[in-house]
Amino acid sequence: MNFKKVYGLLVWSALVLAACSPKIKTPKPEPAKPVENEKAIDKKPVKKFAQGASVSLLVPFKLSELNLKTATKAEIEKYAMPIDFYQGFKLGLDSAAAQGLNFKLNVFDTEDDNAHIASLYKNDRFKQSNLIIGPVFPEGLKYISAYSKENNALVVSPLAASQPADFNNPNLISIVNNIDLHAKKISAYIAKNFNPASTIVVLINPRKTEDEQFGAPIRNYFQANTKFTVQEYASAYAFETKMIKGKQYAVVVTSSDRAFVLPTIEKLYKLKHLPAGGYSIALFGHPNWVKQNYPTDKMQDLNTIVSSSYKIDYKNSAVTSFIKKYRYKYGFEPGEYAFKGFDIAYYFGRLLATYGEDYKDYIVKDRYKGLHNNFSFIHDEKLGYINTSLMLLRFKNFTLNIVE
Template structure:
């Protein structure tokens, strides 16, 4: 059974019930007695039969998302008003389809959906009125401030809470019950570092970090720098504020692996232009870009010529039958094309719904054992006693043939 609540508003859904009845039949027989003197037999101890554990009948999931319905007046709504809620609606619709699909495995679900309005006072009211009581899993809020606000409630009630969209470091929440879906930037740096260490020869390779040293640039630069400072392989490591500084330090005959820590288009575009000029003069180079490049538009010819690789936690493969099946179903139900957040929502809804269907209330014990290749994301969780469960599944994508192809 799937219920959705927004100020107690109910949405329709499928209902799946499993009722298991067990009966223990006991029979007793009274022996006949005869007036014959006989030594009494010792009393036999009656075997104790334990009552079977009650089957987990229903998974209670609470979804907290910023629909901001309080700000939208449908009759007078502008496109901007609707777009504010589009992400939450897209995610919810994908999530519900995921849970519906998991319900086909035989589990019964109760899904409550709340509009957080991206406001902590709304979360406070939700906690005070007991709306989350009995939840086996809370998904959301989707923004870091809301997740931080929910930390005490999650810990005090020992309820797992999913961070579905924010790439924030788990250490910022300090919640042992947190389940982090999106890979943090340190994991991206480690993925790139491991690939370089495995595929390049330290004797002939120079590792260069291009870091303009802005606050946002340093977020990615720091873990990259740390990785190569601690690696056991003796790479030559250099760091420059721009490729224009690098130009005067190039050593002929060396392989240059260049990592750019910035996603500022005003910086990246001239960087790519300059690297192309250096390549034409004979520079042997491979380029590793910022993870955000996957959402930005750069010259594809340049990216391919520079052997560019970026790390990513997601990629939709439209040749897969499962992907096209989801798209058709989404179109049929909602008359829209599924966006990025619909895919994310489906993967999260189906993954956790499947765990509930197989393991019931013990689903958390199997989180680190159950890997998942989804429509959009893949999951491989590790567990930290202080930081909770962290998804470490990442891929590397290379620009080739005017497409992003999986390298690893």
């Protein structure tokens, strides 16, 4: 993101974002919608919002902490994330308004502080919200859970990849896939595509807390549901001593610690290409690998697959349309959080416009094909609504491509 443009954007934000409430009116119909739901749903008579739907967006701009005269580039870029999300969100709600509903968007700077969140409970605009987006971070989501349950208010967790059980809120809507869903996706793929008679599933698991969060559900999946032989080692070097020629190895590295992962990849690559004849290895990695830097040639050679809840197809017409609109309105390229903000706003805005006051009943029925990921929710009486849609990506032609 261009430094000067981010700087200018923050100046603008400091002037207009604090407690702003833009009224988003129905624009003229556009010739093409940016994204569409996957299938039509039988609808009962819709009870529309009489005064338009009220949406509250809780984002930690923390602009009061930023001195624009002395801030470094790194400091400014840190504060750019919530603004990027807000701008994408605003475009998404604009697009949803094309379906015939006016929105009142209330934007609140939580400053990543629970005291600021508590002050909203006395704010009339906040109390009249038909939907609350945010807070962004887990601590804020935990804090607002009591208000959400007491007032039966739906709260969207837009960016946190936390376990829904951390919040114990039946009114929570979790957008980002938790680590258990990533583990299940990887496990199901291995079970479907490998022969248990000739394949050994290997977990390379250093057993740190974060490693075990990914490793435990994979281990449990294969122990409970399949006939695969499962082995577990603390390192690739320990694994090497137990390898058997003629076997296919589906190797899952549960760590995202680059200092551990990089030599592990190097070792597995060497084991596949031993001078006397290598082993058959397919590698599966932690979802955080997508944002880390590893040797692409070796990842590709090992047929590496990782799960992800974020992937942009820049050849997609809806993506290119969004980018053009974002450039036109804001003057620079959208980042990851702009795409996420757009999808969340458009999906829920469309639900509000289509189903009115009963939109809650359609969250699990209405599937959405988005710019960065799809939305397909299940409902748990204790944990709320959980998005189960995520992708598997494989290295091919030196880039990540969607497998499923």
